[in-house]
Amino acid sequence: MIESMDLDFTGRRVLVTGAAGGIGSAMAEAFAAHGGELILVDLDAEAVAELAGTLGEGASFHQYDQSDAASIATLAAAVGPVDVLCNNAGMIEAGPYLEQSPETIQRIIAIDLIGPMLLARHIGEGMVARGSGVIVNTASQLAFHGSATRAAYATAKAGMVQFTKSTAAEWAPHGVRVVALAPGRTLTPMTANFLATEAQRSEALKHIPADRFGSREEMAKLALFLASDAASYVVGETLVADGGYVLL
Numbered sequence: 001m002i003e004s005m006d007l008d009f010t011g012r013r014v015l016v017t018g019a020a021g022g023i024g025s026a027m028a029e030a031f032a033a034h035g036g037e038l039i040l041v042d043l044d045a046e047a048v049a050e051l052a053g054t055l056g057e058g059a060s061f062h063q064y065d066q067s068d069a070a071s072i073a074t075l076a077a078a079v080g081p082v083d084v085l086c087n088n089a090g091m092i093e094a095g096p097y098l099e100q101s102p103e104t105i106q107r108i109i110a111i112d113l114i115g116p117m118l119l120a121r122h123i124g125e126g127m128v129a130r131g132s133g134v135i136v137n138t139a140s141q142l143a144f145h146g147s148a149t150r151a152a153y154a155t156a157k158a159g160m161v162q163f164t165k166s167t168a169a170e171w172a173p174h175g176v177r178v179v180a181l182a183p184g185r186t187l188t189p190m191t192a193n194f195l196a197t198e199a200q201r202s203e204a205l206k207h208i209p210a211d212r213f214g215s216r217e218e219m220a221k222l223a224l225f226l227a228s229d230a231a232s233y234v235v236g237e238t239l240v241a242d243g244g245y246v247l248l
């Protein structure tokens, strides 16, 4: 008989990247509230230090740069064994593709695709060796729809979906689950510029049947579920949480 969902992370070390951001900080709070020992990492050292201070004695923090392979390797060596990786840090630079410089395009792919792949490579190696672990990658609804003005970002996030499936297939036999979360439009610092005016918000809502934006807490709850034993048979899947978004 099922008496309750198993969402307990007591004794598990949870690494959240982009933990200074909207969704990442909510993930960190959610895992901490469910017993996890948090390792908060971000480019913004001051912000993760501050958040770690609010999450109790078990929480630690590190600064790293997801665009830099050496920084990612240093981080992975510093954090030690990890039970859950929320591979969540990301950035967006929007604009018509023909107006984006080659450097910008490469930077988006470096941060939103290559960096998470390299971090998963380092952390996943330890998980496979120990025979347990869960990686929750953060993709995006745009992985499935594409978007004018977000070509490089959507491409990177589509890559994360296939990366999730492929590593899931390789590592499931070793007791490691890899899954992904694809948020829709969620109110965070990342979307603040795109949803700043009433006109921007009402235009965006035309495409969302739920008629509202997602919250950072809604995304964090799904990451918690995906990483938990309640989702123990979910392998390689990307959970889309977008209020029914469609490109109308």
Ligand SMILES: NC(=O)c1ccc[n+]([C@@H]2O[C@H](COP(=O)([O-])OP(=O)(O)OC[C@H]3O[C@@H](n4cnc5c(N)ncnc54)[C@H](O)[C@@H]3O)[C@@H](O)[C@H]2O)c1
Pocket (backbone or CB within 6 Å): 017, 018, 019, 020, 021, 022, 023, 024, 041, 042, 043, 044, 064, 065, 066, 067, 088, 089, 090, 091, 111, 138, 139, 140, 141, 182, 183, 184, 185, 186, 187, 188, 189, 190, 191
């Ligand atoms: N907010 C949305 O509507 C939305 C929708 C779909 C997907 N996402 C994805 O969710 C994730 C979290 O986004 P968010 O909305 O919380 O954004 P956010 O901007 O609030 O947070 C992103 C965090 O990533 C960190 N970061 C950026 N570049 C970094 C780098 N080079 N090295 C290390 N850390 C870096 C930032 O410092 C920030 O703390 C991202 O992967 C984003 O692409 C967000």
